[in-house]
Amino acid sequence: MLKIKTPKKGRVKRELEKRAPKLVETGKKTLLLQGTKTSNTLNAVLTELYLLKKGSVVRYTRKNENIRPFESGGETSLEFFSLKTDCSIFVYGSTSKKRPDNLVIGRTYDHQIYDLVEVGVENFKPMNSFAFDKKLAPQVGSKPFVCFIGEGFESVEELKHLKDVLVDLLRGEVIENLNLAGVDRAYICTAASSNRVFFTHCALRLKKSGTIVPRMELVEIGPSMDLIVRRHRLPNDSLRKEAMKTAKDQPKKKVKNVSHDSIQGKIGKIYIPDQKLGDMALPNKSKGVKRERREGKRKNDPNKHASKKQKEDSM
Template identity: 35%
Template sequence: MLPLRQIKPKNARTKRYLDNKAPQQTENPRTTLFLKYTTCSEILQLLLTDLYALKRPLAVKFGKKNDIHPFEDPSSLEFFSEKNDASLMVFASHSKKRPHCLTFIRFFGFKVLDMIELSVIPETMRTLSQFKNEKTAQGLKPLLSFSGSGFESPTPNAYTLAKSVLLDMFKGPDVAEVDVEGLQYMIHFSVDEEDGDDAVSKPQIHMRSYLIRTKKSVPASNLPRVEVEEMGPRVDFRVGRIQEADPEMLKEAMRKPKGMDPKTKKNIETDIIGDKVGRIHLGKQDLGNLQTRKMKGLKRSRDVVDGDGDDEVMGVAEMGLEGDKRARVEV
């Protein structure tokens, strides 16, 4: 495969465009490109339209047909990725051997990172227009939920790859805060339990989209009542071919740039409830050489006798001098 052509900027406008496409400390929001093969069924065209509606404005949809085979020669896909500055792609194709296929592709550095092929089950397909209710506003982030043991497998497989790709596909741009009023819809993915080893009996992936409705609470409670209403699209997938990421490329894609992690202060940390906790280290102290200040209030009375019954008075020691004279010295 020949490397992609490197463009040298000829003016300031081209330089700004190339700098925007270059690796950055904080990357731009991911753009999804929608393409279709020379043969594309009507079901796939309707599904592409609905997925494009959910992804706007971070989406580009092409109407022209393209003779591309993603798993055989991805060079054309990499060309489209660099040309449109898109790191995600959905490619729709239909053939006798593989009918109603959607291929979800991720890129890193405008090179194919990994791919997964999901076959649409036609009889389960329901479009957005078939649900007669309101639709969400454009550009909102959805709530994403995944259920099923296949998505949580400790060993990487097709379903863990599907979860990772679908999460990147629909999560939208990264934001620090989200307004509660903007949480208007949810996309739920579920996978059936595995009951066989052949391709036909592989667990299916179910995609459902729901509107989130906040209604008045019951009289005995002050909390709002939340209900969900299906808005579409509704579709079931069967897992097909996959192409896992190269380990070296995946390691480079997962690497965090320097300066992204907050600087930690020595011996200062934050606990699970958000309180800042500090640790102080003290050197070894020799209490034998500790200088204390003498105070009258700390002296014991001379009338107090030691508990062992001795005749000595606490705090007073008698010292013998010349003759019968004795002196008391306080210690």
Template identity: 40%
Template sequence: MLQKPKAKNARSKRFLVNREPKVVENAKSAIIVRGSSTSQVILDTLKDLYALRKPNAVNFTKKNEIHPFDDETGVEFFSRKNDCSLFAVGMHSKKRPHNLILGRTFNYQLLDMIEMGVEKCATMKDIGAQSCAIGARPLMIFNGESFAQDEKMILLKNLLLDFFRGEEADRLSLKGLEYVITVTTGPPGPNGEPGLVFLRTYTVDLKKSGVRQPRVELALMGPSLDLRIRRIRFPADDMWKQAIRVPKEIKETKVKNISRDGLGDKYGRVHMGKQDISKLQTRKVKALRKRLDSRPAKRPKTE
């Protein structure tokens, strides 16, 4: 492992301070690593993943002797050296052809990862459609009940959301939504194992509809991947608790008797003490006075 370097000047000190833990962290970066033995399918897949992750990604074009499931020190070394918490490793062998590994690190230590086989790949170049802008954020759509029931698919969903989320933003313009990623699960295997996972990427085209809301059309952009899950490493319980911990500085302070519904509308609840109606003073209330018209007519005075 790399030792923590010491700052020699003000510039290197600012660089090291930028890498230190913060209340609001920087946008997550990913390393795209090529294994010692790869196929053309894996090379095309890594190239398209790097194109979707730009500019928060580092692409390794040279071969690297790296096997995350057998030895995790290589991934942790690259993670610390490049200050990246996400990684994608591609390799190819006779036992595991067209192998793709997606994973995460926390505090430069391996957190979790998923190994998948790329059974079919249609790249951006093969489709020839217009690509999205660099740094655009996608809309993620997950189709299938297994994403809420199966532990492996739940972890895959969480990992894909973390991999493609990009920089955090409170608001997003409709015109800024340039592409959509859909992830669909196929039927399970005969032994109950997860079926194929179909990952498709589409560009968004907004056209006139005659009303205020535009008509949305999707065009296949690529990459289009058919993935099959092979091996999974789940995160350790203690490390997972540290990774999802929210700092006290950004936690929302709960206000009593105030709640919000699913649409974000704010509701308040007012509690009133018990009132004794018998003690209310009503004589001086103008609305309760008798009107002059309702009073009985006075008798004329007799001389």
């Protein structure tokens, strides 16, 4: 039997708790990899993705020969790297004569390959090629808008799948409340045809509009590129069913003597037990109280505590 080791140090224990399954997931980490052959365009694309997702991304710059995502047996290395880095999204770049400037974007569930989308990169423009005010540069960790324009994202199966993957890749950490002052960027994806998507990155500029709500302008800051959908693989039905499981909402415990009213709000009843003042211990025992107790005892039993004068009269 395998021996199960428990962490002895607090740092290791906290790290394992972060990797443990959660009912509500936070942001997903991204893993950037490259194959045996890459071009200058692919290296620039991976570098730009690393800068855009700084803080929640891991990049490996070594060449990987055994990674073939769409072939059986070529996913072992990807699953190993996913388990090692605790990343649930990966971007793998490679180039060949048949598929130049090729990017494979995939997701994993329980460190197993969930789905894959393969796209080709064309007309790439890095951030350095755009002239804009450096004050408009997005801050690290800011929350972006993700906008999809075109009917193809709702009707074409390949584009629908690409939309789901891009949302997970770009949205960052999942939050409940949002401050509009911290939203300073937008990713815009436009479906030009059934297999071509124009991707660009813009900064949001707030201007006066004469009202409380400011007027927004988009300033293109890059990168921008054309994504050509080549191949995609949907998840298995059994794996999809297992990944889509959600925890049942636990019923709230009924609180006694508490009710809710639409006008008064939360109403509670408080029950106070009877106060027995006679049994309470007094903090200060004054002499007057002692004298009253002695007199009360004499009245109840006069023969027991009789004074000397009373004893002489009786004799």
